[in-house]
Amino acid sequence: MTAKPLIVFLDRETIGPSVELARPRFQHDWVEHGRTAPDEVVARLAGATIAITNKVCIREDHLARLPQLRMIAVAATGYDVIDHEVCRRRGIVVSNVRGYAVNTVPEHTFGLILALRRNIVGYRQAVIDGEWQKAKQFCFFSHPIGELAGATLGIMGEGAIGQAVARLGQAFGMTTLFAAHKGVEGLGPLYTPFDEVLARSDIITLHCPLTPKTRDMIGMAEFRKMRRKPLLINTARGGLVVERDAVRALDEGLVSGLGFDCLTSEPFVADHPFAATLERPNVIVTPHVGWAGQGAMETLWAQLVGHIENFQAGQPSNVVAA
Template sequence: MTRIVFLDRGTIGPSVRLTGPAAPHELVLYERTSPGEVIERLAGAEIAITNKVPLRRETLERLPELRFITVAATGYDVIDVETCRARGVTVSNVRGYAVNTVPEHTIALMLALRRGLPGYRQDVLNGEWARSGQFCFFTHPINDLAGSRLGIIGEGSIGQAVARLAQAFGMETMFAAHKGVDGLGPLYTPFDEVLERADVITLHAPLTPRTRDTLAMPEFRRMKRRPIIINTARGGLVNEADAVAALETGLISGLGFDVLTTEPPAADNPIQRVASRPDVILTPHVAWASAEAQEAVWKQVVDSIDAYLAGEPVRVL
C-alpha cells in the first residue's frame, strides 16, 4: 500500500475535506512539520505532499524510498528540484487555481490603499468622526483607481487577470519588461519606464535568484509618482528594508503586502514594524486562500497523485 505523507496539512483550511487518491493508500497528515522532523516523518513514504516545508538535498539523500513530491502550491522554491531530478524523484505542483483569488486580493489592496480605508477605519474607531462635528472629515488622501497607471511585474495568468480587473476599473495597465532585458516585444513597457510612470506597481513573478530584490532602493529612487507597491506573489521580490525606507522617506506612498521573506515574520522584520501605519496593509499570505481556490488546490494534488500512480505524472517540474 502506498504511503503518502502531508507534511503541513495546516496550510489548507479545515473546511476542505482531504479526500485521497483512487488507488489503495495510507494518507498520514501532520498539521505542521519542523525541519528536524522531516526525515523521520517521511521515512518509508513513497509520496510527500508539502506546501511550505522545505525538501533540500541533505534531506532527500536520506529518503531512498521517496519517489514523488507534489507541492500544494504553484511556487516550488522549497524543493531542490535538481537533486530530485538526479535521484529520480518526480516533482509536481498545482497551477492555475489562483486566477481569481489572488487578483481579487490584489485589487482589494489597491482599492483600500488608494482610498485610505485603513486610516479612515481606525479614525472612526478612535472617535474622530464623532469629534469632527460634521458629516465627513479628511485625514487621509483619497484617490480613484480610474485614470491611474498600473505597472505589472509578471505577465503570467495571474498578472493577466489582474490587468483585466484593473482595466475594468479604468486603469491604464503596463506589463514591465523583465529587469535588465530589452526587446521582449509589444506586450511590454521598458522596466525603467514602468517605475517612472506607475501610480501602483504590483508583483506577480516567481522568486528565483534572478528575480530576488526586483524592487530595492535603486528602483524606488526611480519612481517619480510615489506609487503604492503591492506584493501578493513571493517574499523576496521586494527588499523589505528598502521598501520601508522608501515609504518613510516619501519615495513611495503605500505598501500592500501578503507575502514576506520569512513567514511568519520575525519580530524585527521592517514591514512588521510599520504595519500599523494607515498607508500599510499586511495580510498573512492569504491572497491565494479563497474557499474555492483551496478546494481547487487539493483536487489538483489528488489528481497529480493519481496520475503518478498510473505512470503518467502531470505538471512535472
C-alpha cells in the same frame, strides 16, 4: 504482493480546515502531520513514496536520505521550497498546482489596492478614534483619496494571475503595463521596459515567482526610479522586495503605501523591518491568505490529488522536475 505506496502530507495545517481532503483513488497508506519542522522531515518521510508539502522545505540533504521517495506533490504554484534540480538528477518527479488562484489572488490584490488608494484603513481608524465626531460635519478630510480610473497599474509577472489582475485594472479604467523582465530586452511589444514601468506606475503589483533572478528584484535603486510615488503591492512571494528598503522608501516618501501578503519571514517575526510600520494607515500586511479563498483551496486540492493519481498511473502531470 506489491506494497501499497505510503503518502505523507507534511503540513496539513496550511490548507484551511474547511477543506475536506479527498484522497487518491488507489490503494495507499496515508499519514498527515499538521506541521513539520526542518529536523523532522527525514524521519517523517522515511519509507514514503510520495510526499506532499506546501511550505516545508525538502532539500538536498533530506533527499540523500530518502531513497524510496519517487514524487513530491507541491500544494502551491511556487516550488522554491524544493531542490528541484537535485530531484531531477535523482529521478524524483516534482509536480505543482497551477491556475487555482486566478480569482482569489487578483481579488485580494485589489482589496489591498482599494483599501490603500482610498485610505480606508485611516478613515476607519478615524471613526474609531472619534475624529469624525469632532469634525461636526457630514464628512472630513484627514487622508488623501485616490481614484483608480485613469491611474497606471504596473504588473510584474505576466502569468495567469498577472493577466487576471490586468483585466480587473482595465475594468476600473486603469492603464495596465506588463513589465519586461528586469535586465532583459527584446521581449516584444506586449512588454514595457522594467525601468519605465517603475517610472510611470501609480501602483506596482508583483505576481512573479521567486527565483535567483527575481530575488531582491526591488530595492533602493528601483525605489528611486519610482517617480509617481506608487503603492507597492506584493501578493506573490516574500523575497522579491528588499523589505528594509521598502520601509526606507516609505519613510523617504518614494512610495505612498505598502500592501504585502507575502514576507521573507512567515509567520511575522518581532524584528521584521515592517514591525514599526504596522499601525500606519498606508501599510497593510496580511498573513499570506490571498490564495486561500474556499473555492481556490478546493480546486488546489483536487488538482494535487489528480497529479498524484496521474503519477501512480505512469502519466505525471504539471511536472517541474523529473
